[in-house]
Amino acid sequence: MASDVETRDARTTAADDAPTTAHLTMVQAINQALDQALAADDRVLVFGEDVGVMGGVFRATDGLRDRHGQDRVYDTPLAESGIMGYGVGLALAGMRPVAEIQFAGFLYPALDQVLSHVGRYRHRTRGRFTVPLVVRAAYGGGVHTPEQHADSPEAILAHAPGVKVVIPSSPARAKGLLLAAIDDPDPVFFLEAIKLYRSSRESVPAEPYRFELGKARVAREGDALTLVCYGGMVEVCMRAAEVAARDGVSLEVVDVETLVPFDQETVLESVRKTGRAVVVHEAARTAGFGGEIAARIAEHAFFDLLAPVTRVTGWDAPYPPFTSVEHHYRPDAARVLAAVRESLLS
Amino acid sequence: MASDVETRDARTTAADDAPTTAHLTMVQAINQALDQALAADDRVLVFGEDVGVMGGVFRATDGLRDRHGQDRVYDTPLAESGIMGYGVGLALAGMRPVAEIQFAGFLYPALDQVLSHVGRYRHRTRGRFTVPLVVRAAYGGGVHTPEQHADSPEAILAHAPGVKVVIPSSPARAKGLLLAAIDDPDPVFFLEAIKLYRSSRESVPAEPYRFELGKARVAREGDALTLVCYGGMVEVCMRAAEVAARDGVSLEVVDVETLVPFDQETVLESVRKTGRAVVVHEAARTAGFGGEIAARIAEHAFFDLLAPVTRVTGWDAPYPPFTSVEHHYRPDAARVLAAVRESLLS
Amino acid sequence: MSDTVRYVSESGELIGEMPLAAEELITCYRAMRRARHFDDRAVTLQRQGRLGVYPLFRGQEAAQVGAALALGPDDWLVPTYRETAAAITHGMPLSTALLYWRAHPAGWSFPEDLRILPFYVPIATQLPHAVGLAHASTLRGEDAVVLAFVGDGGTSEGDAHEALNFASVFSAPVVFVVQNNGWAISVPTERQMRNTRIADRAVGYGMPGVRVDGNDLVAMLQVMREAVARARAGGGPTLVEAVTYRLAPHTTSDDPSRYRAGSTTDERELAEPVSRLRKLLTGMDAWSDDAEEQLLAELKDEFDGAVAEADAAPEPTPESIVAHVFATLGADQESARRVLRGE
Amino acid sequence: MSDTVRYVSESGELIGEMPLAAEELITCYRAMRRARHFDDRAVTLQRQGRLGVYPLFRGQEAAQVGAALALGPDDWLVPTYRETAAAITHGMPLSTALLYWRAHPAGWSFPEDLRILPFYVPIATQLPHAVGLAHASTLRGEDAVVLAFVGDGGTSEGDAHEALNFASVFSAPVVFVVQNNGWAISVPTERQMRNTRIADRAVGYGMPGVRVDGNDLVAMLQVMREAVARARAGGGPTLVEAVTYRLAPHTTSDDPSRYRAGSTTDERELAEPVSRLRKLLTGMDAWSDDAEEQLLAELKDEFDGAVAEADAAPEPTPESIVAHVFATLGADQESARRVLRGE
């Protein structure tokens, strides 16, 4: 089912006297990015379940149909494999499709299209056919959504060669990364942490701007240990770092942002400096993307490591649909800090 | 398309004067296991595309329909999500369904059923509903199959909580593991390396027998370095170990066999002894299961490691459909040995 | 609604012969009224923060109750998230339903003999399970039938197609009921598909397809009894399109004013199934205001009891998160469990 | 085959009026004969180890060529792995086709102006692409139409359903051709589905459905021209069931004796489409043994030339494995590339 919380209007890019920045939630920043992409390039199309008339279950596409017309922003039938495959076809035809999948757990019916086609067209046809498709999906927990609405399947996408995976951690980052994703010549999966959609606002430049994909970002500098994280876990790690700072422990926070292509160098540089790393994500641990990150750190920063790289993740169980205990599944600052303490002791 | 190579008849469990072992290929051993499971338990059903009349594109189900009847061994329509979901329904009803998916790359249309249902029923219903379903699929490269027929999606399955993943490395192991999988009260994905189906024979006991799931196996003892591998990579690693032995380097080979639940202790025990590890699989590297294994070793054997844990895997590209270069994708003994040398030097 | 089976007009008048006895009708009415009472009270509980997101079924009582009442006790019900009315009619304890919508684990752990699969949201994915359950029944020589629900929107998913095809190929004893309630969240059925009759899809599977006024309990029950009997007799699956209307928002979180005019709903309220059947019964002198009042008092008591029962369910422990991942937990779950226990 | 469009009997006699001029028929025949020649020669190459696994299309030439000839040069062809005949008819160089079946990268890297998607095996997954291509054509105000193929077996996949529904909802200019060749590897159409006419599925999508004798080139071309014209004029999609027969094994690796009697095939050979059209033409005095001989000589030359061209394609380098993963390779591909280069 769709959760759906009220939001304020994000239309901030209107007239001449438009402000140069606005205080936006992440969902408003995303709405603005889509609006600007639609305005700038005729080839951009926005579609998915309930994105048209209704403006999306999270209102990320609110107002876009009115402004850009029903041929540019429209509803599809309820079929994710169809949406994905249809999006592939649009992309093959030279359009710049931006599909919305309501929740990342509903990417599953579309995985055949993702694994068999989205990431393969360029490779198998030696560049003759390409799929500049963007797929947005809400992911992750922390807001008491119904069953299956809190999944974090980024590792599956990251294991599909030819597919880029981007997970923003704030309104301003989301806008710049989404505009870059829409410009990108390759398919980009853009996962949006539900927890961040409206949890806070940030000053977002009104003009279109882009952040380069494939770059990790040092979100906070420190020297005792590196927290490696992305998306909804960045605020958790930042909070942990603040708490640690009060105890005089200075943690560095690296926001991966783009899982694929992975910016190994930025992560390694940080860990070489601190000598310790804790990797944090909310997906289940086994075969999660944290394993990949930890394995790379442990391989390439081996001689600089003072302690084993550890992971703070969802447990090896489905995200629990049982509201009263779900906060024990999703990592929080306390669990991150416990792992930090353990690492610092070893 | 289905590749289809001739095979000899695997019917070795006939009369009183039956031999106590037979020299079987892996596909024959699998056929025998299915035959014995069907004979032993009325609830066992074998179904999938072309498994009935034709006996399977690899002949794994050859003769089973004749022996056990068309209500026990039958063809389904060409629809993998349907096969998986229908199998879930049979399992919920108390049957012991054994589904065949012709190639692991054709599991993709069924991933929604896998991720949303197969691994979740027991968890979400607190044990009220369970899915004792076995799904067999041919996986991996090395035999010049057409495009998309050489995929190795084990990491995706391993990231689905509640699902067991088993990958046998020889005829005798395959039989014992498959019979255990069919007995298991939980869903088991059973991936069969195409390369091993007929590449060699092994003495296989004629009687039904079972190997415990969830146990790794030391396939060869050594003390200089541990090769961690599974399925089609075990023979590659064994060959590498033989070559190394000629140079006086003694490699230990750990055959993971069950990826989930992962037998961390056996792997760690070996690495604690050797101090070095190379993880080998043919799936693409990024977010492959090797990252998980390497991360666990690097975390838990940190103080025993003499060199970084490295990985020899498929490259971060789709398995190439281009026959003349595919052997550069799939790890071979030479690449494993190169990684071994590098590890021993560091 | 030509070609649509109907016995009772929107204003509650009988069209043609009445196939049901008055007592039967009263049983049906009581079940529908019970469902309506549940729905109303559930919404109140949700507003009080005592349920999570709740998908109302207001307006779909006849479709759900009529279908469920065609089942025998050994038959299976395979619902979507919308079918609380069908589920409580087929024997799900009200407290279990409340606990599910409260997202409490006891809402999933059904009594052993309850032949209902739990509510779930991945659209249409339950349909192949229904086929498997049904085929298992045939293979074992049992005569249990499976009733599987899906929405108009859900028919667009690949799994709906695969399940219909499997069912017909295996001649599985399953009755598919599409509740065409006009909407898939904000998308009206006309933009979900081009065909005007969902029942027409049946032709493509070589199975009978029936379109029925899903707000007419009598029609619904008749059509379903026939389909269930056919399935039980080995005649294979049927596709039933129950034409109904989602009078309520999609869920308690939804704001339908973003996509449909309030006037549409008001008009549809006039044809809603509970009062339609009540009018019929009243016209037959088979139901009175007193009977209604007494029924409501009973329903209130029953519901209050269920709430009390639900409230008494012990809070899950943190370690319940990893319980039941496997029959025997793996080492990874065991170590997680120790952490969750605070060991 | 009642309700099945047919113009030419199995023995090559005209039934009713001939809608095509003799020159057109000759063009069609030449294209079919060319396809047959390709198929025969490809099998020989495969036996020599000079092609990989090859899916023959013997018996399906009329269905494929008839469909492809209804297209204009700007129209798209979306094939399965079976449609080599359609592809070479729509302009794919023979050498490209050979290189694809030789699993050489040049078999995928089509000339820029070739409006054909590459052959591929994940069944039915190409159909939603066809809808996207078609809808893009409409959205841009172009009039390109898309021809999408699928097999009888392929209709069972969820993607087939989702694509048909999307196409009808978007009124996309796409013509779906189901080649009902009787088999999906070993599974006959009767066990793939219960309905006897695949064209009947069209009703469920509110689109026209046509069943045509797919071994009758004239019927095929007529039906396709109508469907393509309708799509081009904004009339939306059509579902065409081309009834044909897979005379050959599923692929060069398949042994059909495991699931069908040789006699079935022998009988079907009598109705095969190439000789059927030749008989018709001969009966019309529009074709002679001499013409045939000359055509075969031309086809042989063309094919030999294509083989030579294919043979001349440079062997791919090991590093081609990681080339084209992204427009700009990531660091992981770059480091792999260095290893593959032996650096």
Ligand SMILES: Cc1ncc(C[n+]2csc(CCOP(=O)(O)OP(=O)(O)O)c2C)c(N)n1
């Ligand atoms: C696979 C999947 N995609 C999307 C959703 C989000 N979603 C929940 S309900 C719904 C609409 C369902 O409409 P319909 O099938 O007509 O059932 P109704 O809600 O009307 O009962 C959607 C799109 C989902 N739950 N599952």
Ligand SMILES: Cc1ncc(C[n+]2csc(CCOP(=O)(O)OP(=O)(O)O)c2C)c(N)n1
């Ligand atoms: C998703 C998927 N599942 C299974 C296969 C294996 N397979 C290859 S061809 C085939 C049969 C296809 O039959 P049909 O659609 O009738 O086409 P035909 O081969 O007759 O042209 C199967 C099952 C596949 N390629 N893709």
Ligand SMILES: [Mg+2]
């Ligand atoms: Mg609906």
Ligand SMILES: [Mg+2]
């Ligand atoms: Mg076929």
